[in-house]
Amino acid sequence: MSRLVGKVVIAQGGGPTAVINQSLVGAVVEARKFPEITRVWGAVHGVRGIIEEKFVDLSEATTHNLELVARSPSAALGSTRDKPDADYCLKIFNVFKRRDVHYFFYIGGNDSADTVKIVNEFAAKEGYQLRAIHIPKTVDNDLPVTDHCPGYGSAALFVASAFSGANVDNVALPGVYIGVVMGRHAGWLTGASCLARKHENDGPHLVYLPERQFSIDQFLADVDAAFKKHARCLVAVSEGVWGEKDAKGKKVPLAAALMRKFGREPQVDAHGNVQLSGGALADELADAVGKQLKIKRVRSDTFGYLQRSFPGVVSPTDAREAREVGEKAAQYACWHDVDGSIVIRRTGDYAVKYELAPLADIAAKTRVVPPEYINAEGNGMTDAFRAYVRPLAGELPYVERLWAPPATL
Amino acid sequence: MSRLVGKVVIAQGGGPTAVINQSLVGAVVEARKFPEITRVWGAVHGVRGIIEEKFVDLSEATTHNLELVARSPSAALGSTRDKPDADYCLKIFNVFKRRDVHYFFYIGGNDSADTVKIVNEFAAKEGYQLRAIHIPKTVDNDLPVTDHCPGYGSAALFVASAFSGANVDNVALPGVYIGVVMGRHAGWLTGASCLARKHENDGPHLVYLPERQFSIDQFLADVDAAFKKHARCLVAVSEGVWGEKDAKGKKVPLAAALMRKFGREPQVDAHGNVQLSGGALADELADAVGKQLKIKRVRSDTFGYLQRSFPGVVSPTDAREAREVGEKAAQYACWHDVDGSIVIRRTGDYAVKYELAPLADIAAKTRVVPPEYINAEGNGMTDAFRAYVRPLAGELPYVERLWAPPATL
Numbered sequence: 024m025s026r027l028v029g030k031v032v033i034a035q036g037g038g039p040t041a042v043i044n045q046s047l048v049g050a051v052v053e054a055r056k057f058p059e060i061t062r063v064w065g066a067v068h069g070v071r072g073i074i075e076e077k078f079v080d081l082s083e084a085t086t087h088n089l090e091l092v093a094r095s096p097s098a099a100l101g102s103t104r105d106k107p108d109a110d111y112c113l114k115i116f117n118v119f120k121r122r123d124v125h126y127f128f129y130i131g132g133n134d135s136a137d138t139v140k141i142v143n144e145f146a147a148k149e150g151y152q153l154r155a156i157h158i159p160k161t162v163d164n165d166l167p168v169t170d171h172c173p174g175y176g177s178a179a180l181f182v183a184s185a186f187s188g189a190n191v192d193n194v195a196l197p198g199v200y201i202g203v204v205m206g207r208h209a210g211w212l213t214g215a216s217c218l219a220r221k222h223e224n225d226g227p228h229l230v231y232l233p234e235r236q237f238s239i240d241q242f243l244a245d246v247d248a249a250f251k252k253h254a255r256c257l258v259a260v261s262e263g264v265w266g267e268k269d270a271k272g273k274k275v276p277l278a279a280a281l282m283r284k285f286g287r288e289p290q291v292d293a294h295g296n297v298q299l300s301g302g303a304l305a306d307e308l309a310d311a312v313g314k315q316l317k318i319k320r321v322r323s324d325t326f327g328y329l330q331r332s333f334p335g336v337v338s339p340t341d342a343r344e345a346r347e348v349g350e351k352a353a354q355y356a357c358w359h360d361v362d363g364s365i366v367i368r369r370t371g372d373y374a375v376k377y378e379l380a381p382l383a384d385i386a387a388k389t390r391v392v393p394p395e396y397i398n399a400e401g402n403g404m405t406d407a408f409r410a411y412v413r414p415l416a417g418e419l420p421y422v423e424r425l426w427a428p429p430a431t432l
Numbered sequence: 433m434s435r436l437v438g439k440v441v442i443a444q445g446g447g448p449t450a451v452i453n454q455s456l457v458g459a460v461v462e463a464r465k466f467p468e469i470t471r472v473w474g475a476v477h478g479v480r481g482i483i484e485e486k487f488v489d490l491s492e493a494t495t496h497n498l499e500l501v502a503r504s505p506s507a508a509l510g511s512t513r514d515k516p517d518a519d520y521c522l523k524i525f526n527v528f529k530r531r532d533v534h535y536f537f538y539i540g541g542n543d544s545a546d547t548v549k550i551v552n553e554f555a556a557k558e559g560y561q562l563r564a565i566h567i568p569k570t571v572d573n574d575l576p577v578t579d580h581c582p583g584y585g586s587a588a589l590f591v592a593s594a595f596s597g598a599n600v601d602n603v604a605l606p607g608v609y610i611g612v613v614m615g616r617h618a619g620w621l622t623g624a625s626c627l628a629r630k631h632e633n634d635g636p637h638l639v640y641l642p643e644r645q646f647s648i649d650q651f652l653a654d655v656d657a658a659f660k661k662h663a664r665c666l667v668a669v670s671e672g673v674w675g676e677k678d679a680k681g682k683k684v685p686l687a688a689a690l691m692r693k694f695g696r697e698p699q700v701d702a703h704g705n706v707q708l709s710g711g712a713l714a715d716e717l718a719d720a721v722g723k724q725l726k727i728k729r730v731r732s733d734t735f736g737y738l739q740r741s742f743p744g745v746v747s748p749t750d751a752r753e754a755r756e757v758g759e760k761a762a763q764y765a766c767w768h769d770v771d772g773s774i775v776i777r778r779t780g781d782y783a784v785k786y787e788l789a790p791l792a793d794i795a796a797k798t799r800v801v802p803p804e805y806i807n808a809e810g811n812g813m814t815d816a817f818r819a820y821v822r823p824l825a826g827e828l829p830y831v832e833r834l835w836a837p838p839a840t841l
Contacts, residue, residue: 078839084835088832101603301718323710324734324736325736332597419743423501426493430489
């Protein structure tokens with residue numbers, strides 16, 4: 024055991040999730056056990072809190088408070104959308120040197136992993152001892168190497184529950200229902216809607232991911248066929264579906280194209296992501312179904328921000344794993360002289376173990392839904408995907424149908 | 433006890449809720465105990481199932497299945513948006529005569545009460561013995577006489593939970609967040625968002641109901657002030673807010689006006705209600721805040737259909753009361769020679785009793801949020817309203833803040 028005396032800085036980045044505080048508390052509670060850790064500081068609002076030196080002293084948070092925070096949604100330290108470049112990372116590193124910080128845990132997605140990697144490279148260059156660990160988190164589930172990402176399971180449970188409720192609503196009042204689900208480049212979360220199907224004729228009957236090019240004509244043909252078969256139709260659509268590429272060969276999300284059509288220029292964030300939120304996509308698809316297929320009752324919802332940290336909708340597996348990736352980060356850093364990203368390996372059905380992967384394998388990379396999880400038509404999920412996602416989301420609230428014979432007239 | 437031998441017909445109308453099946457099962461299980469009830473028929477898809485004589489025989493549903501259905505969201509018999517006129521009601525009555533139906537239980541809102549009333553008048557005119565009971569149900573909570581409506585408490589729990597989650601999301605990534613909530617004429621459900629406020633600076637900081645005229649200028653001034661105070665702002669807006677009246681003096685919902693602005697003619701249903709669903713209102717308000725107040729991070733959601741029957745989000749009080757109004761309907765009808773609408777009286781804090789009110793007092797009437805529940809500025813709820821709604825929604829999932837001192841630099 025190498026005793027590296029110094030402070031921990033821990034931070035949370037990107038979009039909040041239902042279980043990101045489990046990871047925070049896992050790392051903090053574990054780190055506080057080690058005598059060589061002089062203080063555990065939490066950066067307020069992610070990396071921005073580091074360069075502005077806004078820290079809270081988590082060594083003096085009560086364990087009771089931490090345990091309640093662990094069970095609360097969103098990012099308790101505050102988050103940020105800042106995407107640090109090399110200069111920004113150098114500022115982070117300089118704060119670490121000045122404040123005697125030798126442990127850095129950053130909970131976030133692939134851009135957060137990239138930040139950890141760059142800061143770590145500055146430390147290596149100067150021979151400054153830093154143990155830098157990326158703790159995975161994203162409802163998008165789009166990190167490479169790891170089997171899945173903490174935060175995804177709970178969001179998947181929300182999406183599947185929403186479609187389970189929308190399905191029985193749609194049975195009661197038949198028509199077409201379209202639900203637009205988060206997922207810019209990867210359709211993992213939209214795919215989870217398939218867990219709502221229990222009976223053969225349950226919805227969603229159609230699922231569209233950004234892994235496939237979206238054609239409005241094919242979409243209408245699909246809805247028409249499903250509606251003719253079931254006399255109703257539920258559709259799950261990723262917010263990131265795209266119909267065409269621009270002059271530079273970049274996919275143009277339909278949601279952004281529609282915002283422009285209605286006179287609103289979508290915002291672009293520091294990560295170069297064009298804004299997809301808002302109801303335009305759902306409204307437009309519903310409008311097309313109503314007008315072109317002459318279906319009377321067409322409704323649509325955009326699940327929006329509700330799906331990523333809805334209080335009380337938490338997958339127990341997700342909560343447990345989020346806790347453990349946090350704990351493992353502290354253990355790897357304190358017991359071993361290493362840096363990296365914590366990854367989850369699936370070792371059974373269902374069992375996992377935690378490992379450390381090189382930061383370079385995770386940083387700034389995106390894992391999309393592989394072909395074997397999408398049906399040949401590109402409008403539904405396969406059984407292999409259902410087997411993948413089911414243990415992550417956990418059990419859906421039970422929904423029962425009424426079984427009664429027709430009355431004898 | 434007067435023994436009236438014959439069949440029961442029970443039906444569900446209007447929008448599904450999380451607990452409407454509790455009322456169904458309450459009435460069915462109770463009615464099946466009485467030997468003079470020859471059969472308990474469920475009408476498939478509400479009143480439409482009656483005139484088309486599509487019934488299921490609930491005498492032959494297992495109690496076990498019924499109990500599981502009771503705990504499932506949406507309307508298990510199917511529902512309808514049909515609003516019967518006198519001719520339609522006469523058809524219903526003729527089916528009852530032909531099929532020896534002497535008990536009619538209809539679970540629904542004020543239009544369903546109106547249907548029960550008209551059918552009952554046909555029976556009275558012909559001296560046909562019919563015991564017709566309206567069982568209240570609506571997430572809108574807009575029925576008169578009753579203290580509140582089954583279905584409302586669970587939807588209120590969803591809305592309050594959603595804002596509780598959105599609040600901590602907004603703390604983590606500050607900006608303006610606007611949530612659009614169901615409620616065409618009455619703001620009961622939007623008002624429930626106030627339960628998300630635990631700490632003084634929690635959101636929603638502003639709440640707008642259709643009980644007050646909506647001014648976009650005042651809205652922007654309010655958001656501006658709240659944002660300056662809190663460096664963030666959460667807003668709850670009813671989908672039914674209206675800014676102006678048309679030539680006939682009828683309120684024009686902003687959502688409908690916006691749909692027209694974007695070239696979509698909103699649908700009008702059989703009840704004369706113009707379609708309010710879709711994301712246009714939320715998008716437009718967010719756009720106005722971003723452009724006119726120069727606030728960078730502005731997000732909005734339309735809660736849509738998720739809020740009315742989300743699996744697993746059920747208020748225990750709401751479930752219990754929905755069950756009991758169903759049971760009471762069967763008891764009133766079987767033990768007494770009466771018709772009417774079941775109403776809930778609040779007799780303590782918190783305690784209720786059930787009574788029977790004349791159908792004419794409920795039918796086709798709407799109860800809006802009274803002035804004492806809305807603050808003087810028309811942009812928030814009073815403590816009196818919080819005291820009213822809290823026992824109905826029940827306990828929200830616990831959300832804890834992190835308490836840690838600033839680090840000593």
